Amino acid sequence: MQAAAVGRGVPGRLCAVRSCAQAELRQLSDLGTSVTMCDRGVCVTEIRKLLAVDSSGSAITSHVHHCQKRNVDYTQSYKTGPSSAGGQTRNVPKIMAEQELPGVLILDIGGTHGVLENLVAFLKKHFRLITMKEFLENKKEMSKKIQSVFMFECRPTIDRELLESLPNLKVIANSGVGVDHLDLKMISNFGVKVTNTPHAVADSTADIGMALMLASARRLVEGCQISISRDTKYFAVDWLGVEVTRATLGIIGMGNIGYKVAQRAKAFEMKILYHNRNQRKKEEEQAVGAHYCEKIEDLLQQSDFVMLVVNLTPETCKLIGKRELGLMKPTATLINISRGAVIDQDALVEALQKKVIMAAALDVTYPEPLPRDHPLLKLDNIIITPHIGTATVQAIRMMAEEAITNMLAVLNGQPIPSEVFPR
Amino acid sequence: MVVVSLTPQTHKLIGKREMELMKPMATLINISRGCCLQMALKRHFYSNLGAVVDQEALVRALQAGVIRAAALDVTYPEPLPRLPSVFSSQKHAHDSAVRVPGALREAQQARRWQRLPPPGFHILDMEDQELPYVLIDCIGGKHGVYEDHVEFLKKHFCLITMKEYLENKKFLGEKITAIYMWYHKPVIDEELLQILPNLKVVANSGVGIDHLDLNLLSSFGVKVSNTPFVASMDTADLGMALMLASARRLVEGYQMAVSPDTEYFPADWLGVEVSGTTLGIIGMGTIGYKVAQRAKAFDMKILYHNRNQRNKEEESAVGAIYCKKIDDLLQQSDFVMLAVTLTPQTHKLIGKRELELMKPTATLINISRGLVVDQDALVEALQNKVIKAAALDVTYPEPLPRDHPLLKMKNVIITPHIGSATKETRRLMMKNMTESIEAALTGLPIPNEVLL
Numbered sequence: 001m002q003a004a005a006v007g008r009g010v011p012g013r014l015c016a017v018r019s020c021a022q023a024e025l026r027q028l029s030d031l032g033t034s035v036t037m038c039d040r041g042v043c044v045t046e047i048r049k050l051l052a053v054d055s056s057g058s059a060i061t062s063h064v065h066h067c068q069k070r071n072v073d074y075t076q077s078y079k080t081g082p083s084s085a086g087g088q089t090r091n092v093p094k095i096m097a098e099q100e101l102p103g104v105l106i107l108d109i110g111g112t113h114g115v116l117e118n119l120v121a122f123l124k125k126h127f128r129l130i131t132m133k134e135f136l137e138n139k140k141e142m143s144k145k146i147q148s149v150f151m152f153e154c155r156p157t158i159d160r161e162l163l164e165s166l167p168n169l170k171v172i173a174n175s176g177v178g179v180d181h182l183d184l185k186m187i188s189n190f191g192v193k194v195t196n197t198p199h200a201v202a203d204s205t206a207d208i209g210m211a212l213m214l215a216s217a218r219r220l221v222e223g224c225q226i227s228i229s230r231d232t233k234y235f236a237v238d239w240l241g242v243e244v245t246r247a248t249l250g251i252i253g254m255g256n257i258g259y260k261v262a263q264r265a266k267a268f269e270m271k272i273l274y275h276n277r278n279q280r281k282k283e284e285e286q287a288v289g290a291h292y293c294e295k296i297e298d299l300l301q302q303s304d305f306v307m308l309v310v311n312l313t314p315e316t317c318k319l320i321g322k323r324e325l326g327l328m329k330p331t332a333t334l335i336n337i338s339r340g341a342v343i344d345q346d347a348l349v350e351a352l353q354k355k356v357i358m359a360a361a362l363d364v365t366y367p368e369p370l371p372r373d374h375p376l377l378k379l380d381n382i383i384i385t386p387h388i389g390t391a392t393v394q395a396i397r398m399m400a401e402e403a404i405t406n407m408l409a410v411l412n413g414q415p416i417p418s419e420v421f422p423r
Numbered sequence: 424m425v426v427v428s429l430t431p432q433t434h435k436l437i438g439k440r441e442m443e444l445m446k447p448m449a450t451l452i453n454i455s456r457g458c459c460l461q462m463a464l465k466r467h468f469y470s471n472l473g474a475v476v477d478q479e480a481l482v483r484a485l486q487a488g489v490i491r492a493a494a495l496d497v498t499y500p501e502p503l504p505r506l507p508s509v510f511s512s513q514k515h516a517h518d519s520a521v522r523v524p525g526a527l528r529e530a531q532q533a534r535r536w537q538r539l540p541p542p543g544f545h546i547l548d549m550e551d552q553e554l555p556y557v558l559i560d561c562i563g564g565k566h567g568v569y570e571d572h573v574e575f576l577k578k579h580f581c582l583i584t585m586k587e588y589l590e591n592k593k594f595l596g597e598k599i600t601a602i603y604m605w606y607h608k609p610v611i612d613e614e615l616l617q618i619l620p621n622l623k624v625v626a627n628s629g630v631g632i633d634h635l636d637l638n639l640l641s642s643f644g645v646k647v648s649n650t651p652f653v654a655s656m657d658t659a660d661l662g663m664a665l666m667l668a669s670a671r672r673l674v675e676g677y678q679m680a681v682s683p684d685t686e687y688f689p690a691d692w693l694g695v696e697v698s699g700t701t702l703g704i705i706g707m708g709t710i711g712y713k714v715a716q717r718a719k720a721f722d723m724k725i726l727y728h729n730r731n732q733r734n735k736e737e738e739s740a741v742g743a744i745y746c747k748k749i750d751d752l753l754q755q756s757d758f759v760m761l762a763v764t765l766t767p768q769t770h771k772l773i774g775k776r777e778l779e780l781m782k783p784t785a786t787l788i789n790i791s792r793g794l795v796v797d798q799d800a801l802v803e804a805l806q807n808k809v810i811k812a813a814a815l816d817v818t819y820p821e822p823l824p825r826d827h828p829l830l831k832m833k834n835v836i837i838t839p840h841i842g843s844a845t846k847e848t849r850r851l852m853m854k855n856m857t858e859s860i861e862a863a864l865t866g867l868p869i870p871n872e873v874l875l
Binding site: 045110112113114116141153207208210212213214215218219220223224227228230232233234237238239240241243244245247263264265266267268269368369370372375377383384385386387391392395396 | 721836
């Protein structure tokens with residue numbers, strides 16, 4: 001099946017609006033038409049036209065649209081369409097011939113911190129994989145081949161020395177949305193682009209936020225321990241948690257992920273307050289019933305659950321400290337799915353010990369994992385999970401796909417879906 | 424009969440002298456003021472705080488038999504403290520004082536003193552006499568009625584614990600008109616029903632009534648009420664919590680995060696997505712529908728199986744697709760949630776056959792009753808990886824024996840039947856039960872009556 005000819009200078013590819021009907025896109029990809037994402041392009045009716053033509057077997061008429069280069073500040077919130085819903089894979093561009101494959105540097109394959117084996121197969125379709133070990137053993141030859149770095153779980157570490165030894169490096173593709181572990185200015189000075197994967201992570205991170213809130217409120221972990229404990233003879237009738245339904249949720253950071261949290265919380269009839277650098281549009285607020293709190297104090301004082309969903313930046317470092325914890329209700333729960341450093345961890349320990357707030361649920365800490373003698377591990381009113389915000393089979397795969405799409409876009413001189421710029 | 428307004432002149436109008444002037448067979452009736460709070464605040468009558476009748480003198484007069492009896496709609500304070508000198512058991516000598524709760528100033532109360540019992544009537548707190556006698560198991564402890572609910576309950580009922588009842592079966596047996604059943608206690612059997620001839624209603628906490636023999640109760644003419652809707656949101660919340668915790672391996676993750684042996688978090692430690700997957704709800708009643716409302720926000724595809732199909736608006740509001748055959752639901756769902764009531768038809772609804780129809784990557788979640796699942800078949804299915812995982816708020820029995828295989832499996836989350844275990848909901852349940860009992864005893868239609 002011939003691919004539709006579309007877009008400026010992009011033969012053989014069909015660009016589609018991110019918010020396009022996924023069903024149509026899948027149909028197209030089933031027919032063998034490759035699809036990449038950009039921010040403008042074919043509307044749903046156009047795709048349906050194309051499909052109608054496709055199924056009759058005749059050549060697809062081309063659809064010309066204006067595809068502008070997209071400069072996106074990573075600090076902006078992205079619109080995510082159904083494309084980031086779990087389980088839906090996006091088709092990646094055509095496989096290129098073996099010798100043309102650009103080299104991509106990864107830390108390792110498998111093992112404790114390496115790229116997962118099933119992702120490796122994915123990468124190998126488009127790149128020549130070079131592990132750190134191979135690179136270090138044969139720097140002279142390998143250094144010229146490496147055009148991109150695929151970052152997985154914040155590894156390999158990018159420092160000046162590495163950047164200096166990779167003259168042909170064009171892009172560092174991060175899996176995950178947070179890039180606080182990268183020195184963006186330094187990387188930019190070397191003329192290297194940085195990309196992240198905002199779409200792949202949004203749903204699963206919002207889900208973990210909800211999971212932590214529910215587990216904390218209903219004392220799920222404690223309950224499990226009681227259920228299986230050898231000493232349990234009966235279930236006490238006066239063992240109670242607190243309600244999530246109709247409680248007040250305060251979301252700090254109403255970006256992509258924060259908004260998805262709000263969508264989920266609305267179904268639980270929660271009252272939703274949010275604090276953000278900028279207020280969202282009225283329609284967006286009304287869709288989830290969210291009330292803007294320009295002052296973070298207003299949100300902290302009224303919320304039963306406070307959820308942190310911000311990026312880690314110099315402004316958000318230690319955003320929640322002793323003062324903020326003191327402003328929260330004594331019956332409130334703090335949930336963190338952003339980065340450990342957003343909370344002043346010592347202040348949190350003190351607040352939990354003195355019952356200034358009721359409980360906390362953290363997917364992220366600083367460092368990860370915490371030292372084994374850290375006071376947070378000994379408290380009984382805290383749930384900690386090992387940074388599993390995107391730890392699902394589907395999300396990992398989608399992150400890899402999104403990263404690959406980004407890398408190929410850079411290497412082919414095409415518009416980059418999710419580039420990140422230093423402030 | 425004292426019918427004055429309270430003024431500085433009428434303060435302690437009836438004192439020792441006046442009582443000694445009364446006939447020894449006389450009765451003193453006070454419908455004016457026992458006290459005057461405003462005066463008290465102004466500290467004008469600090470010592471006796473503004474009473475028309477000198478209360479201490481009255482007590483002494485009654486004790487000594489100076490006057491025969493007193494009937495007071497008003498006292499100071501209201502209510503009186505439970506002083507043994509005035510109120511006690513039948514054993515006390517002066518069984519001639521009768522007090523009517525002055526706090527309630529409705530006409531009904533004002534009339535009540537006209538219906539004074541004959542002389543020689545025992546002193547009992549009139550409040551107790553008016554309020555219905557309700558049997559409970561006990562207060563506090565691991566199984567009893569919550570202590571912070573008792574205050575509210577005592578405004579409506581005279582609570583009789585099982586212990587008190589057993590000490591005084593004969594007298595209390597006839598008085599008890601209702602049973603407040605808090606978490607399956609007290610246990611109701613034929614023996615108990617026979618010695619409670621005036622029992623009219625059993626109010627059950629929670630929605631499940633499978634532990635009650637409805638036919639037996641009906642044969643004794645006893646009505647039953649439950650609390651069907653108040654717990655539905657919390658139970659739906661717990662269903663979602665279990666689904667998320669199971670999919671994302673929350674409990675395992677927590678154990679890893681806090682374990683003393685953890686050195687790093689491995690990169691290949693993964694759960695599965697909830698968003699965008701398929702949820703099959705078996706039992707689309709109040710709770711099932713609330714689960715569907717919540718799951719919709721997670722972009723889940725929702726299938727449901729129910730005795731009857733819901734109407735089109737309800738279905739489209741949550742995007743739910745009806746599966747007339749349970750098999751269709753089982754074969755397509757990534758998560759199967761049981762939200763049925765336990766009936767003979769739903770007993771062992773999920774057995775070996777149903778488990779085998781489920782996807783090998785599927786998770787079973789049970790927030791209904793343990794007996795809805797064939798537990799042995801479930802153990803086998805989990806061991807043989809016929810299904811991937813289970814999350815159970817309910818088992819049979821509860822708790823499971825400590826050597827039960829389900830307790831040892833890594834892919835099983837069990838919670839101790841906490842579907843409605845929130846402070847807010849339990850309080851609402853208590854209030855609902857109170858309403859149901861009061862309605863039954865006054866012959867009104869009973870909210871949340873359970874019909875055969």
